[in-house]
Amino acid sequence: MTEWKKTICPYDCPTSCGLLVKTDGTRILEVKGDPDHPASHGLICRKMHGYADSIHSPSRILTPMRRVGEKGEGRFVPVSWDEAISEITGRWKEILSRDGGDAILPFYYSGVMSVIQRKCGDAFFNRMGACSLVKTLCSSAKGAGYEAVMGRTGCLDPRELKHSDFLLVWGSNMKATRIQSMPVLDSARKAGKRVVLIESCAEDMAPYCDGTILIRPGTDGALALAMMHVLVREGLAAEDYLREWSCGWPGFKETLPAYTPVWAEGITGIPADVTEALAMEYGRASRPAIILGSGPSRYGNGGMTVRLITILSALTGAWGRPGGGLCGCNPGIGPCADDTIVTRPDFRTRQGRKVNINQLAQALNGSHGQDPIQSLYVYGSNPVGSVSSQAETVKGLMRQDLFTVVHERFMTDTARYADILLPATFSVEQPDCYLAYGYCTFGTAYKVLEPAGQCRSNWNTFRLLAGAMGYEEAYFKKTEEGMVEELLAHPGPGLAKATDREWDILEKGGVISTPFADHMDFKTETGKILIVNPGQPEPMPRYTSAHGGEYPLRLIAVPSGYTLNSIFLEREDLTGKRGPMKLMLHPLDAAGRNIGDGDKVIAYNDLAQVEFTASLTPWVARGAAAVAGVYGMSLSGSGLLVNALHHQRLSDIGEATTLNDNTVEVRPAFHH
Incomplete structure (x- = not known):
């Protein structure tokens, strides 16, 4: 007998889409979108339509394993869970007694985006006193820049964009990362509203917009300042609104005369008249919305860039009108669940060493007077493919x-270096709560299938490890089902107005909408927009430069619609369509280097040389080189991926990745 059950996509996208899975109790037979989901309305990506192919893949790891070959060779033999747990905890006890907790590093990121399974390792490693991982791999400079201006004020939920009368898609490849918001662009254009794209690589999004402006990577702040210069000069800034609702406007206004469109042209590569026209169109709209992606924040000046774009979003008073303001940062009125119930910061008795996720290579090799770590525990992540400085x-x-x-489902590039490999579950094999980071929704999903083979969830693996380490706290005796109940029993402000019907949905498994924020309720210390913020390293916003480098082309990493970070590499239906590792170049940049479309090329800098296939497109800014998606080392001639060309430098605020802030030169790869 088969039945349809509700579940939730666990992956790193803003929507946390609702799924319906058809099951016979032992297998998933079909996957489709859940039409009842309040944000995705049944629209899901091609990746998740084939989710069952991943869950039941013949290449899935189903038993614990011990390495028998050289590190990186990928040769393992099966062992029992008892043997694996005994070996892991035995080694950890030795390291703890000899070197202390600072020698053990847990490493995870966005392999699963739920509350319990993603975060439960924090409690275990807090109890151990191990290193703390600073998890700033994606968009923390974006969050820090936004918060420097707006504090905890909720921005626009994408469902509010139907009220906007002009849409500025800024550094967001929505086709790959926000597919559920794409119908908003379509309906806006059908209603005669203009959609304009600002991008360094517009290959995916240009067909869905009315106009495209190509910008040099890392210079978005200069464009925002030049637009604000025009708005003030033309009387389109909402001066009364800014005097009443912001702090620091008069001082900031005095800095704007210097930031002319002609000044910006020298930095951004955008002709001054194009900037003038864009600013006028933006300023004349009543309810303009900026849909901000994370790409513009992944630079040494990323936090400042986002501050400037956020100030621009408020300059015309748009935040006071429905559909006006900014979308793409922190929506909603506050958390729905108290995640400290899961992470247990109270278990930590000493602060201990902090390791930034973007500087894993430094932690492994020892740097800045720090000893190299002695043990690494990886789950929900594939750092070899996704973290800077791959070599x-x-x-x-x-x-x-x-x-x-490594606790994993497939033989990833990181798993190949494991001493012990543990088999991990899929989302349908475990219960959890899900908070979307791009929409005001919250949901629960219960177990649909028993775990395949000997696979165990993060929660159940940490319970086993805690028992073997001798940790007696009641927390480590709880079930994952019990943790879902506990989270629902301690709701946050986001669930304060949930109705009895909505609580019934959460208790049975499903997703509800939570209230949209009041965008004029500014949750800052002053209750106003902080144009000037005395708490910032640079209180007065200004143009700052990216890190850059001595090579002529600025290298940017862009998302792929076929895969997600390094997830789905086991699916040949997706990787086959995606094709080889491509380096996108503007035809004029390629011509000067004697590179043709489809040629094998080498991109190189002071860190590495990586082989790609050239793809020539007018939709990449002059002076930029763009690489889409994360690949596996086996698909690269040298075994090196694009992240081998990324430095470990951090952003100005938010301690974030600067993976878009590297320079390279490219030459033909003359193979003989």
Whole structure:
């Protein structure tokens, strides 16, 4: 007998889409979108339509394994869970007694985006006193820049964009990362509203917009300042609104005369008349909305850039009108669940060493007077494919004295370096709560299938490890089902107005809408927009430069619609359509280097040389080189991926990745 059950997509997208899975109790037979989901309305990506192919893949890891080959070779033999847990905890006890908790590093990111399974390792490693991982791999500079201006004020939920009368898609490849918001662009254009794109690589999004402006990577702040210069000069800034609702406007206004469109042209590569026209169109709209992606924040000046774009979103008073303001940061009125119930910061008795996720290579190899870590525990992540400085990361993972444990579903590039490999579950094999980070929704999903083979969830694996470490706290005796109940029993402000019917949905499994924020209720210390923020390293916003580098082309990493970070690489239906590792270049940049479309090329800088296939397109800014998606090392001639060309430098605020802030030169790869 088959039945349809509700579940939720666990992956790193803003929507946390609702899914319906058809099951016979042992397998998932079909996957489709849940039409009842309040944000996705049944629209899901091609990746999740084939989710069952991943869950039941013949290449899935189903048993614990011990390495028998050299590190990186990928040769393992099966062992029992008892043997694996005994070996892991035995090694950890030795390391703790010899070197202390600062020698053990947990490493996870966005392999699963739920509350319990994603965050439960924090409690275990807090109890151990291990290193704390600073998790700033994606968009923390964007969050820090937005918060520097708006505090905890909720921005626009994408469902509010139907009220906007002009849409500025700024550095957001919505086709790959916000597919559920694409119908908003379509209906806006059908209603005669203009949609304009600002991008360094517009290959995916240009067909869905009325106009496209190509910008040099890392210079978005200069464009925002030049637009504000025009708005003030033309009397389109809402001066009364700004005097009443912001702090620091008069001082900031005095800085704007210097930021002319002609000044900006020298930095951004955008002709001054194009900036003038864009600013006028934006300023004349009553309810303009900026849909801001994370790409513009992944630079050394990323936080400042987002501050400037956020100030621009408020300059015409748009935040006071329905559909006006900014979309793409923190929506909603506050958390729905108290995640400290899961993370248990109270278990930590000493502060301990902090390791930034973007500087894993430094932690593995020892730098800045710090000893190299002695043990790495990886879950929900594939750092070899996704973290800066790949060659240095691999060098660290090759250390014979490093004890590495990886909890994974497939033989990822990171898993190949494990000493012990543990088999992990899929979302349908575990219960959890899900908070979307791009929409005001909250949901629960219960177990649909028993875990395949000997696979265990993060929660149940940490329970086993805690028992073997001798941790007696009641927390480690709870079930994952019990944790869902506990989270629902301690709701946050986001669930304060949930109705009895909505609580019934959460208790049975499903997703509800939570209230949209009041966008004029500014949740800052002053209750106003902080144009000037005395708490910032630079209180007065200004144009700052990215890190850059000595090579002529600015390298940017862009998302792929076929895969998600390094997830779905096991699916040949997706990777086959995506094709080889491509480097997108503007035809004029390629011509000067004697590079033709489809040629094999080498991109290189002071870190590495990586082979790509050239793809020539007018939709990449002059002076930029763009690479879409994360690949596996086996698909690269040298075994190196685009992240081998990324430095470990951090952003100005938010300690974030600067993966778009690197320079390269490109030459033909003359193979003989």
